Every structure is written in structure tokens, then in C-alpha cells.
Amino acid sequence: MHEWKQAQEELRNTQAEIAHLTRVMTMGELTASIAHEVNQPLAGIITNASTCLRMLAADPPNIEGAQETARRTIRDGNRASDVVTRLRALFSKKEPAAEPVDLNEATQEVVALTSSQLERGTVSLRLELADDLPLVSGDRVQLQQVILNLIRNASDAMSAVEDRPRQLLIRTGRDDGDGVRVTVKDTGAGVDPQAANRLFEPFYTTKSGGMGIGLSVSRSIVESHRGRLWAASNDGPGATFAFSVPRGSRSQ
């Protein structure tokens, strides 16, 4: 966990624009910060409501004090509601920023930041970048967040593997149609066929510490780029996750 956070920290430092910072958090960081943001006002709500009840139960009841704590309860409730509104904005399918993105370059940047962590997890990495890859139009940081999520999932899926090499293959290439594709293939635990259709659902997770939002956010990002994200079982052990984005994709 700590190492991924460190990778994230480095990724942050390489991103010049401050506006991008909040959108490049790993899902682990995002989950922790959501929980933190919601728990703070909840603490206020529960403390104020407890105080309010005790003030009303006093003899004589402290009406003014109770009114003040009730007002604070409402304010903290609004604070919690603001957090939810901000989250909704984060998860909503709003139009991503449109800039020319070289997915080879974007992938290499993410790989550079995660390679030392992969090495420590004794994961061998092969990178196959296609020549003459067309640029896509989209939000570079969002697409990098997707790549980071897929690499992290692959690495997590291989952490318990002891009886075979832990291999990660990341490949870019043209899609059959007009798209550009990024493929992340691992030799990990693989995808349970029964759960395959649930993988992208919010809050579905196979990790003990996971919250199940990484893939659902990733898919939402890819779809907002008019692309698609999918998973498949390998012929051998492990799973392959891939997304493709149409070249020059973007509405407006």
C-alpha cells in the first residue's frame, strides 16, 4: 500500500498542472479520503445529537443549548451532503478534458512510476509499445488513472501466486476499428467466470481491503472517452484487462 502511495506521490510530482492533482489519486487513497471526509461531519452529527438529547433530558431542560446543538447537527449534515455532492461530480460522466494524448507516452510514464514496486513484488514486466500509434483526444491524467488501476489490480492479483512466474504484459496497439488499445495481462488469480459480469459494478471487490470502485471508475472514465473497457480470462493462468479509445475521440 505504502509503495503505491509513493508511486502516486511521484506521479503527482511529474504532473505540472495543479488542476490535475486531485484526479490522479489511487483508488486506495481515494477510498481513505472519502471515508475521512464523511466520518468528520458524522462525528459532529452524532456528538451534537447526543449532547442535544442530554440537554433536553436535564432537569430543568437546557432548551437554548439543545437548540444550538440541533442547529449544529443540521450544519454538519449539510457538510456530509456536500461531500456526497462532490463525490457525485467526481463519478459523473462529465466530458473529460480534450487534449492530444500519446498513449505510449502516457503508459510509459505510469510504468516508470510503478516498475520499482513491481520489481519488489517480483513481478517481471514486459512492455510492448506499438510504433506509429495514433494520438487519441482525451484527458491524459484520467487515462493514466485507468492504466494505473489496471496495473495495480494485476499486481494485487499476483501477490499470492507462488507456483508460477508473476508476469505482467502491457501492450499498446491499434484496435480493429479506428481505436487505440491498451492491454494489461497478468498471471494472477484470474477472473471467476461467475463474477465476470459483476467486476465493473461499483462496490464489488475481491480484495480484502478493497472498496470496489477502481474498475467502476475506470470504466466510467473510458466510456466518457467513448471507449470501452473489458476483461477476459487468459488461456493460461491469469486475466487480461484492456481498454480501447477511438482515435481523435471526443464529442463537442
Add this chain to the structure above:
Amino acid sequence: MMGVRSLVSVVDDDESVRESLPDLLKVLGFAAQAFASAEEFLASNYVQQTRCLVLDVAMPGMSGPDLQRELARRHQAIPIVFITAHRDETMRPRMLERGAAECLFKPFSDTALLEALNTALRMS
């Protein structure tokens, strides 16, 4: 009546905690003071009188555990109830091991707080 109430000092960078917790503590029969940072608490005149600290773990500047170490260095034996909005199950045993009276995850109930305070005050 006034002088016999034990002083509980709350140190938390979150404003709604600083606003709400002292009132609850007063209703529970304690005297209460709130501080926005560990530094503010150390610079105040309340360190000597404080019978128990309700202390946020993660704060900008000096953290809760930093303050705990600083108080130990000064030989100020104030029992500490840590509070945190980061729900990390490994944190509580770690905190207890390092001498905390209790470690509560936000949001916590008034009875959990009262129990923690009673544990803390028995330690002093």
C-alpha cells in the same frame, strides 16, 4: 461545584469537533477546553490542569502521537484518548500499546467516549 470538574482538553484540527465535543463533555460533567493544534495546546496555560486529552491522530504540523511523545519528554503524564476519522483496525492495538487509554474511530457514541474517559481518568 466548578472547581471539582476534571479538565478534558480536546485537540483537533476539525472545527466541528472543537465545537461539538466540549459541549458534550460539559454535559457529561467535565470541564472542557478545545485547541486547534498540538502547538496551541502546548503554548496554553492548560497543560498542567488537563486531566485527560482527547487527541486527534492526524493533524497538520505536530500529529497526535508527536504530542504524546513531547508530553512524555516533558514528564507530563496526561492520559490520552485518541480519536481518528481514518478507520484502520491495526491502529487501535498500536495506540494502546504505546500507552493510550483508548483509541476511538469517528464517529463515536457518547457512551463510548464516556467509557474511554473513565478508563483514562483511572490511569492518572
